Amino acid sequence: MENFDYDLQSLQEARNLARQAKQAQAALAKYNSEQIDRIIQNMVKVAEENAVSLAKMAVEETGFGKVEDKTMKNKLASTELYKFIKPMQTIGIISEDPVNKVVEIAEPVGLLLGIVPSTNPTSTAIYKSIIAIKSRNGIVFSPHPSALKCTLQAAKLMNEAAVAAGAPPNIIGCISKPSMAATNELMKCDEVDMIIATGGTAMVKSAYSAGKPALGVGPGNVPAYIERTANIQKAVQNIITSKTFDNGTICASEQAVIVEECIRDQVVAEFKRQGGYFMSAAETEKVAQKLFVRGHAMNAKFVGRSAAVIAESAGITIPAGTKVLLGEQQGVGPEYPLSYEKLTTVLAFYTVKDWEEACELCIKLLKNGGVGHSLAIHTENPAMAMKFSEKPVFRILVNTPSTHGGVGISTGLAPAFTLGCGTWGGSATSDNVTPLHLINKKRVAYGIKDCTENTTSTVAACVAEKCATGAVSEEQIMNVVNEVIALLKKRGEH
Structure with a gap:
C-alpha cells in the first residue's frame, strides 16, 4: 500500500509540475532578449557560487567521480556555456534574406522534459536549464533516483535564480518523488512539447517512443x-x-x-x-x-x-x-x-x-x-x-x-552535456545540443515569382499551336513545356 501511495503522489507531482511550468513558459515566451539575458546571467552567477557545493553533493550521493572535476563540469555548464551561447539569436527575427525575401522568426518549443543521468547530475541540470531559458522554454526534470538530492538542489537553485531575475515562478521544476510512472507521465502528457534525454539506452528509446519530439543521445564506446x-x-x-x-x-x-x-x-x-x-x-x-x-x-x-x-x-x-x-x-x-x-x-x-x-x-x-x-x-x-x-x-x-x-x-x-549521435546512433541530431536546437523557426516568405497567368492554359495553347501543323512527338511536347517554364522564370525575374 505504501508503494502504491508513493506512486500516486509521484504521478500527481509530475502533473502539477508540468501544469505550473507550462503556464510559466507561456509568460516567458513574451520576454525580449534583454530580459532573457538578465535571467541567464543570474543563473550563471548562482551556478558559479554553488559549483563546489553541488559537486560535493553529487559525489557524496552517487559515489561517482571527483569533487574537483565535477566542480569544473558545473562551471563548464554555466560560465563557459554562457560565453558560447550569448551571441546566439533565439528571439524575434533571427535572419533576413533580402534576395529570396524570406524572414526567419524564432519561436520557443514550449515545455521541455529533461532526463538527467546519475553520472553528470548537477552539471546536466544546470546546462539544460540555461539552454532552455535562452530559447524561452520551461523545463521539468526527471532525476535519476540515485542522484535525486543533488539534481533537485541544482534545479531548485536554477529556478530560484531565474525567478529572482524576473522569470515567472515554476519555470524550472524537478520531480522530488522519482518513479517510472512519473517519468512516463511527463513523457506523454500534453503539457510537455519536447524531451531531452541523457541517460541509458533504454531511457533514450522510451523518449523516442513517447510520440513527441525528442533529442536523445546514445552511449559512447x-x-x-x-x-x-x-x-x-x-x-x-x-x-x-x-x-x-x-x-x-x-x-x-x-x-x-x-x-x-x-x-x-x-x-x-x-x-x-x-x-x-x-x-x-x-x-x-x-x-x-x-x-x-x-x-x-x-x-x-x-x-x-x-x-x-x-x-x-x-x-x-x-x-x-x-x-x-x-x-x-x-x-x-x-x-x-x-x-x-x-x-x-x-x-x-x-x-x-x-x-x-x-x-x-x-x-x-x-x-x-x-x-x-x-x-x-x-x-x-x-x-x-x-x-x-x-x-x-x-x-x-x-x-x-x-x-x-x-x-x-x-x-x-559547443559546450554541452547532451552529445547527439545522429541517425547512426539513433539520435535526432549529430550535434552538441545548444539553444538553437530548442527553437521553432517561423518564416515570412514574399512572392518573388509571377504566377498570375494560368500555367496550364499557357502550356495548352502552345501545344495546340504546334499541333496545328500535324502530329506532335513526346519530345516536342517536353520542349514546349520547357519553353513555358523558362518563360515563367523570366517573368518572375522582372
Whole structure:
C-alpha cells in the first residue's frame, strides 16, 4: 500500500509540475532578449557560487567521480556555456534574406522534459536549464533516483535564480518523488512539447517512443588510436587526463587504446611511466567480472571509481599512484568484455599492424556500442586525421583528451552535456545540443515569382499551336513545356 501511495503522489507531482511550468513558459515566451539575458546571467552567477557545493553533493550521493572535476563540469555548464551561447539569436527575427525575401522568426518549443543521468547530475541540470531559458522554454526534470538530492538542489537553485531575475515562478521544476510512472507521465502528457534525454539506452528509446519530439543521445564506446607519427608522450598524457577526469564518467571518455606494432613498446613504457598499470590476463578477467553485470551492463558500484578502488575489490595488487588499469584484448564482443563501454578508470588495449587494421578495429568497437558518438586520434599527419573522419562517428577528436574535446572544454565544439549521435546512433541530431536546437523557426516568405497567368492554359495553347501543323512527338511536347517554364522564370525575374 505504501508503494502504491508513493506512486500516486509521484504521478500527481509530475502533473502539477508540468501544469505550473507550462503556464510559466507561456509568460516567458513574451520576454525580449534583454530580459532573457538578465535571467541567464543570474543563473550563471548562482551556478558559479554553488559549483563546489553541488559537486560535493553529487559525489557524496552517487559515489561517482571527483569533487574537483565535477566542480569544473558545473562551471563548464554555466560560465563557459554562457560565453558560447550569448551571441546566439533565439528571439524575434533571427535572419533576413533580402534576395529570396524570406524572414526567419524564432519561436520557443514550449515545455521541455529533461532526463538527467546519475553520472553528470548537477552539471546536466544546470546546462539544460540555461539552454532552455535562452530559447524561452520551461523545463521539468526527471532525476535519476540515485542522484535525486543533488539534481533537485541544482534545479531548485536554477529556478530560484531565474525567478529572482524576473522569470515567472515554476519555470524550472524537478520531480522530488522519482518513479517510472512519473517519468512516463511527463513523457506523454500534453503539457510537455519536447524531451531531452541523457541517460541509458533504454531511457533514450522510451523518449523516442513517447510520440513527441525528442533529442536523445546514445552511449559512447570511444576508440583512441595512437598513430605512428604521434607525439607518444603527449598522446598518453591526453588519454590519462581524459580517462581520469571525474574518473571516466563522461560518455566521450576513451574506452580502448589502439597502437601500431612499430610503436607498441614505446607506448606501453609511456603508459607505465605516467601511471598506467597493464593487467595480466587473469587480473583482467577478475576486473571484468567486477565491472559488468547481466552481460556487458556496467556495474553501478564501479562507475566513476579510482583504479585503486577497482583493483582492491578485484583482489589485485597495483603500484601506488596508479591512475588507469589497462587490459589487453584480442577481439571485440562478448568474449572480450573490455571491448564495451566502461565509465570508469579502465581501458582496453589493442595492438594492430597498421592504420588500415586500426580502421577496421575502430569500426568494430564503435558498432559494439558507440556508433555515431566520438573517436579520438593522435597523429602528426593531417591526412591521417582526415582518413579517420570517414569513420561512423560525428566527433573526430584530434590530439586532445576525448572527454574534454567532446564536451567542448579543449575544442571549439559547443559546450554541452547532451552529445547527439545522429541517425547512426539513433539520435535526432549529430550535434552538441545548444539553444538553437530548442527553437521553432517561423518564416515570412514574399512572392518573388509571377504566377498570375494560368500555367496550364499557357502550356495548352502552345501545344495546340504546334499541333496545328500535324502530329506532335513526346519530345516536342517536353520542349514546349520547357519553353513555358523558362518563360515563367523570366517573368518572375522582372
